Amino acid sequence: MKNNQFAIETVDKATEQKELRAIHFIDQTVDKLTDPVAVWQVLLDKTFLQAKNQTVLYQKLNNYLATPQLALGDFFERNEALTNEIFYRVALQLLEFDVDSDFDLNDPLAALKKIQLTFVSEPIQTKADLLHAWYLLLCTHTKNGQTYLDKLAQDGYFMPFYAQTTAPLFFNGKAQAVFDPHQLIRDVVYVEAPLDTDKDSQRDLLKVEILRPKQTETGYQAPVLYTASPYNQGINDEAGSKMMHNVDVPLKAKEPRNVSYEEIRYHEPTPELPKKRVIKGEQKEADETFAMESPYTLNDYFLTRGFAVVYAAGIGTKDSDGIRDTGGVAETASTIAVIEWLAGNRTAFTNKTDNIAIKAWWSNGKIAMTGRSYLGTLATAAATTGVAGLKTVVSEAAISSWYDYYRDGGLVAAPDTFQGEDMDVLATEVFSRMQNPGDYLKIKDFFNQVLAVMTKDQDRETGNYSRYWDERNYLNNVSKIKADMIMVHGLNDWNVKPRNVGNLWNALRDVPVTKKLILHQGQHIYVNAFRSLDFTDMMNLWFSHELFGIENHAKELLPDVLIQDNVEPETWRTYEDWQSPQAKRQTFNFEAKELVPESVPVRSAAASFSDHLDDETFDFYKKHLAVWQRDLLTTNHDTTGENRLRDNRLIFKTSQYDQDIYIDGRVQLKIRVAVNEPFGMLSFQLVDYGDAQRLTVSPTVLAAKSLSGTYDWRRDNLREFTRQKESTPWKMITNGHINLQNRHNNYQVDELKPNDFYDLTLELQPTFYHLLKGHQLGLVVYATDFGTTIRGNQELQYSLQINQCQLSLPLK
Structure with a gap:
């Protein structure tokens, strides 16, 4: 090790x-x-x-x-x-x-x-x-x-x-762990948000669950780790499943439109709000407690070290007011309302009826946000408001633009393993007010109306970027960030794809806050219980500085960019930057089945592939995505004989590399393509070809329930990526998709004439990848992505003018 x-x-x-x-x-x-x-x-x-x-x-x-x-x-x-x-x-x-x-x-x-x-x-x-x-x-x-x-x-x-x-x-x-976790005080309060999302003429009240040290009763004021989790009060799996969209639908021609960004830019309205509740009294102690929260083990670690921890599910969740509107400004407002209360700048009540106010008198007014996925997304959203009191954010696998979660290049593009999910589905899943039948009765019809509008505005018909998506693009407000940022993301996360953290990292370059980046080899996971990295200690050093003001050189000791190697187990390397604009580039031309150096003359002119499969094969691949992926990338015969995708993709490979290389950033493609219909799409996968015992796709549990950092307290599994027992012939490095009618950007729609060639330029999802000596780099070009795009199984024929195609590789 x-x-x-x-x-x-x-x-x-x-x-x-x-x-x-x-x-x-x-x-x-x-x-x-x-x-x-x-x-x-x-x-x-x-x-x-x-x-x-x-x-x-x-x-x-x-x-x-x-x-x-x-x-x-x-x-x-x-x-x-x-x-x-x-x-x-x-x-x-x-x-x-x-x-x-x-x-x-x-x-x-x-x-x-x-x-x-x-x-x-x-x-x-x-x-x-x-x-x-x-x-x-x-x-x-x-x-x-x-x-x-x-x-x-x-x-x-x-x-x-x-x-x-x-x-x-x-x-x-x-x-250090000198606070007794068994003496924690558990309070519930209801923060009054500057919202009325359920249109009941009262400001929305938000349920907040608090765990604080007993010492706060005798004068100690604690800093707060706040996790905004829409899942915290429960989820509606069955209702969400019923909402899932059919993805076996045809791709259609879109009406051309020449629009500028200014025409679809979101401008936040200033709606009239109901008056604040009239405070009828104030008390120090909460009226309500709770038995068990939905915890995050990193937060559990800090509960014994003098920190308070707060969980809030937000608008439209069980015991709170309002409705869900995935990613919208109201969701962000409900997130920061809790911070404002913790910092002493907003009112909360002891219950939803009596209007008895309660202050966060036990808080020192310094707040950090933690969490992964939707939780980290809301932390990012909160940071982009510049809200007072928020000192730092540790966001893991966070969305920076919801368009980059559910769309790609003018296409509907599902997050990994969630084909058919969309903004309305997610809103339904986390609308846990459903779980209180008496409360749900009052709001059901209105929520269904909101859901119908959401389904329309998310626009699965075109996949275009629009004002709806611009409202949900936190990158627009990065310049407002005042909190120091730590971003953690998996280079193999195809749920919240790497573009989300890549764009945020780039947008933060000129923002005068401290920013740190940790990229691991995982998918959509937490990394606070890995054997090879002192992540928990790093966060302890960081929070002790940011929230307690300890001069411990945290900003200097923690590397600006820390990346886990994909070849050597338990190896982490530090860098000054990721996706540097000054990166050296290696350019390849396309040749028949080859990627050749830019200096080599190209002889071949064209290559083509189909996007249609017989019904039996199409149905088989829908049910067996791993087999589809194998057949897509494999150039030899599979176990049943002939590869059923041999005519449905093109594979171009470099010669074997004579030394290790490190790909750092965004692979760029220039493609000249024609299709036999007035619509079409392309998908791409960059692949490492070469036999190797690669790291496991998911971390291995080394010791179950072995970590807590405190006596007799909640435990976490010790995990690590280990080598696979068997060699594999390839590994997908990164990917990308584009609608051929969105070849200039995601909101402008261009005409596409059948069989005419068009030039397009696109970037694949950013990556950092260690390619071994003796391996080949491959680019797979295809259309329908069974795990990501809609699946029309149409009679589409694509042609590439390959002597006009190039791949540009950023190298460390």
Whole structure:
């Protein structure tokens, strides 16, 4: 394995000793000692929390080896000298690395270097040397994905601190688990939003669930991690399934329209609102509590470290007012209304009837937003308002423009595995007011009217970008962002596709906030419980700085761009940028089945493919998308004989590369194409061809329910991408789609004459990809994408004038 730690702050030895005293490793006993071996024994004694007497402690110590032939307890009995080899031989065992399989007992220092663990290279000869080595050991990750200090916290080290804790305790710039999670206070309040989305002549009230430390009752004010989750109060799976759209419909010719962006730009209206509720009183304590929220394990980690956590589902959800309107400005307004209340700038009530106000008196007014997918999307949306109190956002797999989620290049383009879903379907799924029948009765007819308008405005007929989509494009307001931004995204996420984070990263270049980017090899996942990366520690360093004001060099220590390698397991590399405009480019011309360097003359003139399949094959592929993908990319015969897609795509390959390359950014295509009808579409996949044991598509669970960072608290699975057991012949790197009538942009519609050739330029989804020496790069050109586009199965014939086609590759 490889350890990648970025959140270790370098401090002077005086600070190290001060912090070791604060967490009780240095005490009066240690103060009286001078011998480093004796100090080491006292420190170790404090870590064996299960031992209640010296007999058990000696027994525990002898489970470890100080030398290849001598147990640790016996080592202390003999009073032998301490060496770096002895200290780190024991350290590796304390860090849960296995003898022989993970390290050689005879050479522990070599293992430290190979695993990339932090250690001191100078001889450990004095008490000060020993304390320095111990401090770094507490900051170092175990084999099982947490710092040694967090492992001790999970074993119960900080339990004695609970009774005396009145404020956060920081070690190495990070908040520690000194707050008892079993003493959390759980409140429900109802924030009054500046909205009346259900048109009942009252401002919408939004249910907010709060978890805060008990210490807030006695004067402590906590910073807040706020997750806006439309799923928090439940989802309507069955209702959503009934709303799914049929995708087996024909592509149609669109009426040409020459429009400018100004004609479809969204301008926010200023609707008249009902007056605010008349406050009839104020109280400090909430009227309502709750048993269990829908948690995020990263938030759970921070609940024991002095942070409060807030969840709100927003308008149109169970126990809240309003209706859902996916991605609209009202949804953003409901999201930031909670922030405004937490920062002291908006009113909330103890219940929905009595108009008794309640303040967030326990909040220090500094808020961070967290969450993945729709949750991260709302965090991004909130940031683009510049709302006061929002200090930072950690958005994972977040949408930056809803058009880029449900559309692509003038086409209806489903997120991965959700063929037929759209804005109206998602609104139905999260409209959890349905789950309170009495409440739903009042709003059902109005919501159905709103849903009908949404279905019309989302416009599955054309797939064009419009004023409706412009309202839901958060990139329009990036210049308003005041919060520091951390963006996390999977390079293999075909649900929220990489263009969403790529466009946001580019848009933030000139915005005067700190921005960080983490790109992993996952699909649509969280990465806070991965073995190879100290993501949780990084966020602890970040939040401790942003919300507590700790000067811990977080902005300097965390890399601007951190990317997980797709070839070497557990390898993360730092970069200054992603998709740099100054990237070097390698250009290829199309040749018959080949991609040749731009300098090579092209002989071939044309190539063609069909988009029609016989009914039996078409129906088979609809039900077996993995087989469709295999046949699409495979150039040889499948197990049943002839490849059924051989006439339905073109494949162009480079020669084998003579060295590794790194693709960094957006692959650009110039295509000259004709189709036999006045409508058409093209799809593209860039592919790595070459046998290799690639990383698993989904992370492997290494240890189930093993991580919490706190004693007797909620646990998460330790995960990691591992090598597949079998070699695979290819891997899709990135893709893209375009309607041939939207060849200039997503809102202008051009005429398309049958059999006339047209030039178009497009960019595939941005990527970062390590292509191995000996592999080939391939471009697959086709039309219907069974997993993404509509599937008309029409008699369409496409021709490429390949001597006028090019591929431009951005290289790191």
